[in-house]
Every structure is written in C-alpha cells, then in structure tokens.
Amino acid sequence: MSQKRHAEDGKARSEGGCPEDKKRKVPSLKNAILEVMKMQSSVQHLMEPILEPLIRKVVKEEVETALRKHLSNMKRNFEKELHPFESRSLQLQFSNALSLPVFTGTRIEGEDCSSIQVALVDGLTGEVVKSGPESSARVEIVVLEGDFDGDEGDNWTLEEFKNNIVREREGKKPLLTGDAFLNLKDGVGFVSEISFTDNSSWTRSRKFRLGARVVDNSDGTRIREAKTESFIVRDHRGELYKKHHPPSLMDEVWRLEKIGKDGAFHKRLSRESITTVKDFLTLLYLDSPRLRNILGTGMSTKMWEVTVEHARTCVIDKRIFMYCPPGPQQKSGVVFNTVGQLMGLLSECQYIPIDKLSETEKVDAHNLIGTAFKRWGEVVSFEDESSLTGGSSHLTDVHHPSSPRTETNF
Structure with missing residues (x-):
C-alpha cells in the first residue's frame, strides 16, 4: 500500500514538473518587446536617410499645388467681385463680313477673299480674350435661319440658338461640306475650307446665316454664340449669270x-x-x-x-479724245472720254475743264460730242487729261486724226 502511494506521487511530480524549470523554458513578453524595439530602432536608422527626402519632396509638391489652386480661386473670386457679370460676358464674334454673293460648291470667304475670322471677345470691353481656357476653345460653324434674331435682339438663349440651326433637306447632303470645326489660339481662329451644298430658297426666310458656337465647354461657362448677317445662297450654276x-x-x-x-x-x-x-x-x-x-x-x-x-461704277481708262469742228482756225473743240462723257472744252488752244463751263457751254459741247462720234476720223486722242493742261504748243495740230477706230452706230 505504501509502495503504491509513493509510485503515484512520483508520477504526479513527473507530469507537473518543477516551477523553476517551466519559468526557464517560456520567454517573457518583456524580452520579446525589447527585441522588437531594438530591431525597429535599427531599421529606422537605416530607412530614415532614404525616406526623409522623399517625404519632404512629396509634401512640398502637394503644398505648392494646393497653394496655387487657392491663389487661383482667390484671384477668380476677386475678379468676380470687381466684375460680377464677367463670367457671363464672353461671346464669340465674326471679325469680318462675308464676301457676297455666295454660291453652292464655292468656298465661303470673308471680304477681300480673306479667311473668315472668329474671335472670343469680352462683352464688357469688346477686347479679344487672349488667356484662360476659353481662349483655346473648340468652335463649330453651323447654318442658321436667315431671320434668326432672338427674342431680345442679341440676347438670345442657348435653346433659341439651337432651335434656329438649319438641317439639310431630306435626302440631301449636310448643308456645309468641309471642316466646320476650328480651334481658337489666343482667342482667335480661322474658318477652313467650307462651302454650301444647297441653296437657301427653300427656307422660311429664303436666307441663311452662319453661326459659331463653342463645343466641349467643360467648365459650364456661358459663351454666347456668334452669327453673321443674313445672306442668300444661290446655286453654282447661277454664278455663270452673276x-x-x-x-x-x-x-x-x-x-x-x-x-x-x-x-x-x-x-x-x-x-x-x-x-x-x-x-x-x-x-x-x-x-x-x-x-x-x-x-x-x-x-x-x-x-x-x-x-x-x-x-x-464701271472703271473707265484715263484716255481722252478731242474733236475740233472744221473751220478756218480749228483752235476750239470738245474733250470727252471713251464713252462720250464730257470732260471740257478747248478754246483758243486753252483747255477748260467741265467744272468751269456754263450750262449753255455744256449743252453746246454735248451736241458737239454727238458730231464727233459720227465723224470719228477727225478725232484725236491723248493719254490723259493732264496732256491738255500742260501747255498749248502741242495742240496746234489737233486736226490730225488719231489711229483708225471702228465707228459706233450711235
């Protein structure tokens, strides 16, 4: 019995173990934390020289970007305070008039055969807007009804503008052919090669206008569209008879x-x-x-x-003609241009311009011109009027005829 108790006590001591032995085998939490801290300190010393400049650079860039945006917003707000309606005053404008008449299939041009110019202007000052995102906007050229004026003159709405855009007739090609888009540079752009494919006779006003509007306006700023004066577009075949x-x-x-x-x-x-x-x-x-x-x-x-x-309005050359009726002296005559318009009289070898003649002299001179056309062989010509005002020495032989000319039937 005693032996059995001793055996069980030994077994219990063997399974439970000694508290001192157990303490030696399990590492303490404190030691583990100390080891981690030592490792962190070592890594920090290694990474600090690398990360610090990088972090400084990133922070600096972010601060500068934020500062620029803040200053830009301050400037914009300040300008709005000075000009509270400026954000709504931007408008497109055709800088030159169109060359008329306009025919289908023929390039649409400005006056003097120039390219049509479109500009972005400040509605308050009338000056071209050369800076800001709007100054490089993309612009589309469209066709408008000839009678489009807007309910309040030039203060039309975007919806009114859209409602007056003319589309092609059913079964026809688009009204404009060519590049109907342009990009502004410093607030100015030029229309490329565009032309009409159809005449304007079928529209309610029988006329068109060209319009210009900004596309892809991401910031939502209202830029008023532009329109030209109204004009008629004729078929190209009509150009032969213009x-x-x-x-x-x-x-x-x-x-x-x-x-x-x-x-x-x-x-x-x-x-x-x-x-x-x-x-x-x-x-x-x-x-x-x-x-x-x-x-x-x-x-x-x-x-x-x-x-x-x-x-x-016809341009008449400077050449003039003189006729002296037959007589003993032949020192008087009438001076006129190539279409029989009275220019003056020759009296005693002295030239008298029309503004110096009396009404009676004008009537007599006019009758003499009629005679001159019937007796063209006795007419002499001069290069210009100044040939008669430079002196009388070269007028003594005015009876000699000029080069032959086909007589008129008048």
Whole structure:
C-alpha cells in the first residue's frame, strides 16, 4: 500500500514538473518587446536617410499645388467681385463680313477673299480674350435661319440658338461640306475650307446665316454664340449669270443690274446693237432719252436708276479724245472720254475743264460730242487729261486724226 502511494506521487511530480524549470523554458513578453524595439530602432536608422527626402519632396509638391489652386480661386473670386457679370460676358464674334454673293460648291470667304475670322471677345470691353481656357476653345460653324434674331435682339438663349440651326433637306447632303470645326489660339481662329451644298430658297426666310458656337465647354461657362448677317445662297450654276461689281467696259450688257441674260431688256438692247456695258454707257451719255425708250415702260423708274447707277461704277481708262469742228482756225473743240462723257472744252488752244463751263457751254459741247462720234476720223486722242493742261504748243495740230477706230452706230 505504501509502495503504491509513493509510485503515484512520483508520477504526479513527473507530469507537473518543477516551477523553476517551466519559468526557464517560456520567454517573457518583456524580452520579446525589447527585441522588437531594438530591431525597429535599427531599421529606422537605416530607412530614415532614404525616406526623409522623399517625404519632404512629396509634401512640398502637394503644398505648392494646393497653394496655387487657392491663389487661383482667390484671384477668380476677386475678379468676380470687381466684375460680377464677367463670367457671363464672353461671346464669340465674326471679325469680318462675308464676301457676297455666295454660291453652292464655292468656298465661303470673308471680304477681300480673306479667311473668315472668329474671335472670343469680352462683352464688357469688346477686347479679344487672349488667356484662360476659353481662349483655346473648340468652335463649330453651323447654318442658321436667315431671320434668326432672338427674342431680345442679341440676347438670345442657348435653346433659341439651337432651335434656329438649319438641317439639310431630306435626302440631301449636310448643308456645309468641309471642316466646320476650328480651334481658337489666343482667342482667335480661322474658318477652313467650307462651302454650301444647297441653296437657301427653300427656307422660311429664303436666307441663311452662319453661326459659331463653342463645343466641349467643360467648365459650364456661358459663351454666347456668334452669327453673321443674313445672306442668300444661290446655286453654282447661277454664278455663270452673276453681275459684276464693278462691271468692265467690255462686259456683256446683261451683267448690269436689272438686265437678265436673254431677258426682255437684253433682247431690246441687242436689237439696237447695244451689246456691251461700253455701248450702254455711250448711249447713256450721248442720248439718254433714246436709251430709256429702248428699254421701254417695262423697266420702272426705280429699275432704271439701279441699272444706270451700276453702269456708272464701271472703271473707265484715263484716255481722252478731242474733236475740233472744221473751220478756218480749228483752235476750239470738245474733250470727252471713251464713252462720250464730257470732260471740257478747248478754246483758243486753252483747255477748260467741265467744272468751269456754263450750262449753255455744256449743252453746246454735248451736241458737239454727238458730231464727233459720227465723224470719228477727225478725232484725236491723248493719254490723259493732264496732256491738255500742260501747255498749248502741242495742240496746234489737233486736226490730225488719231489711229483708225471702228465707228459706233450711235
């Protein structure tokens, strides 16, 4: 019995173990923490020289970026305080007028054959906006109704502008062909090669306008669109019959306003051998009533005035002519230009310009010009009017005829 108790006690001591032995085998938490701290200190000493400059650089860049944004916002807010409506005053503008008339298939140009220019301007000052994101905006050229003015003149809304954009007719090509987009640079851009594919006769006003609007305006700033004056677009085939401004002397007479090619007035003039603008002007100066009678009552007074005014814009060369009627002395005569317009008189070898003549002298001189055209062989020519004002020595032989010229039928 005693032996059995001793055996169990031994077993219990063997399984439980000695407290001192157990303490030696398990490492303490304190030691573990100390070891980690030692390792952290070593790593910190190694990484600090590497990480510190990098962190400083990143922080510096972020601070500078934030500062720039803050200063920019302050400046914008300050400008808005000075000009509270400036953010809404930006507008596009066509800087030059269009070259008219406009025909389908022909490049749309500005005056003097220049490119059409579009600019972004400040509505308050009228100056071109050369800086800021808007100054490099992308712009689209569109076609507008010719009668689009907006409910309040130039203060139309974006919706009004969109509603007046003209689309192509069903089954037709887009109204504009070519590059209808342009990019502003320093607030200015130029329209590239664009042309119309259809005429404007089918629209409600029978006219078009060109419009310009900013696309991809990400910041939402309202930039008012631009529009040109209204204009008619004619079919290209009409260009063959267009009027010349100004006409030339040798243009066919139907190039004058209100005289249509192969029309009634053209046929009336042709029957009287009036086939060129020069013929028209000559009869206008020699016998205006006869010319008016040839055109007949079908040409109203208003139409007559328009035609005559257009004809008188013709560029006439500086050459002048002189006719001295037969006589013992032949020292007096009449001076006129190539279409029979009175320029002055020659009296005793002295030239007197028209502004120095009396009304009676003008009537007599006009009659003398009619005689000169009938007796063209006795007419002499000079390079210009100054040839007659430089002295009289070269006028003593004015009776000698100039180079032969085909006589007119007038």
